[in-house]
Amino acid sequence: MKIAALAGGVGGAKLAQGLAKVLGSDELSIIVNTGDDFEHLGLYISPDIDTVCYTLADKANVSLGWGLKDETYKALEKIGQLNGPTWFKIGDSDLATHLMRTQKMKSGETLTHVTRDFCELWGIKNRVLPMSDDPVRTFVDTKEKGLLPFQEYFVKHQFELCIRGFYFKGIDSASPTKEVIDAIKTSDAVIICPSNPFVSIDPILSLRGIKDILKGKNVIAVSPLIGGKAIKGPLAKMFREMNIEPSVRAITDHYGEILDCLFFDQIDQVDMALEEHSCIILRATNILLPDIESRIRLAAEIVEFLKATNKD
């Protein structure tokens, strides 16, 4: 069984980790959002790629939700003393990742190539694929400050500002990589991980040709909401600011016709109309993924479901 998983940061990384334990190394490709990528202190930073890789390598700082475990922040402290920016918390070990990636990309390597090499050195067996090697930059349109680069909204302003919309700069001229297209085309199913649909999954879906390929595929999403709330991050708040009730229906409506099945949490209610008239299969289960056991359990449940229902 070949699976292509679409993922953003923390939530996506959790399910990806479960899938990596359940599937063979050749069976899983993880396609990761690069819309959050940005340049900071002259370094090319790819937050979602790092979160996915650090999680798969069991190096992630689980309590913070970003960066590496057992991290120190001496460089950051000294950067602050030199009046440099400290709102984006780069740890000393994490700096090595950014320095090395930046150097390699400056010398002409693609993000895809660098990510493949880092995965090998970190002992990650599955393929982690940046959605594109072309620059796509997510901007958030806010009532208070207009368009802001995503990391400024998310980290600097701690997503306190009110959302009006999203803009993926560069999306029209960006191509999904050959590796991404191949991974989706050759997959038996595509799993949309429980990442933020607006800022983690939509950049991937907005790349040229991706939705067309997905229409012919069995696409399963795991809801990023539990009890109408996001585990972490601004998703429920974003839905409300867009005048949408954060609910199971909000997720099925958002993904629309590409979606064949949604795994949602058993504590969530599904309105009758959705259940009766939608052609999307709705599966209630436990989608809280606090530890490796729960991630493996949900991944196994999805794989079982796919084996039983695959279109092909």
Add this chain to the structure above:
Amino acid sequence: MKIAALAGGVGGAKLAQGLAKVLGSDELSIIVNTGDDFEHLGLYISPDIDTVCYTLADKANVSLGWGLKDETYKALEKIGQLNGPTWFKIGDSDLATHLMRTQKMKSGETLTHVTRDFCELWGIKNRVLPMSDDPVRTFVDTKEKGLLPFQEYFVKHQFELCIRGFYFKGIDSASPTKEVIDAIKTSDAVIICPSNPFVSIDPILSLRGIKDILKGKNVIAVSPLIGGKAIKGPLAKMFREMNIEPSVRAITDHYGEILDCLFFDQIDQVDMALEEHSCIILRATNILLPDIESRIRLAAEIVEFLKATNKD
């Protein structure tokens, strides 16, 4: 009394620290070699500027002779794990200096400007002046491997290779900064610190116009040799490889007509011919500078001497 001191790294920084304690903040400008500067991991690194600044700010790692005290090396360790270069040992706190400097220079600031700002933030009252804002890169011509960038010879190969000569790439098109020229022109005397003449002082002296200005100045050098040996580094070995006996005479011959006085160590012998026929004043004293007391003592002795003998 206005003093312009010419300095390289460790040895120069020691005397500069003593001079900074003895002279007022407006009385001392330290002109620092930038021939050792290089790019590494995408960072602009200025080893002599850093050694001088860290020493003046009492942040230097005295036992290592480079970098900061209380330093950690987590980023370096992870860079190694990603197969990156680890021969140049950058600490986590030191990284902040290089990251911030690189960013500022990329945004168009000069090394002179960045150094001034860092000095202010580090509480350094004296002016630390890079010799030039134009790139000058010291290469060492070795018997074994031909021309090598200085840091590769010095750090990577631990100066084990045999020297044939020196080459300062860019020296013909580099200008001393306005600040450097002003500091020398307005000085009552110039002190050549006990730095390596070949690779720390010669790049400064080789800049367009510098020797001409120095000819009209009272120039005092402190010998970088004690008992025919360098305290640290390859100077005695370099002299021998150039078929010159490392001695007091080697230093006076090296600096030639620009030199008015040499402070050398009391354990060194001066040959009779030099003493009798040279017009250079030779002063034997204790030039070993292991601690702040010895640095202040030598600095005070030189300033006393200058007050008594100044040409003007």
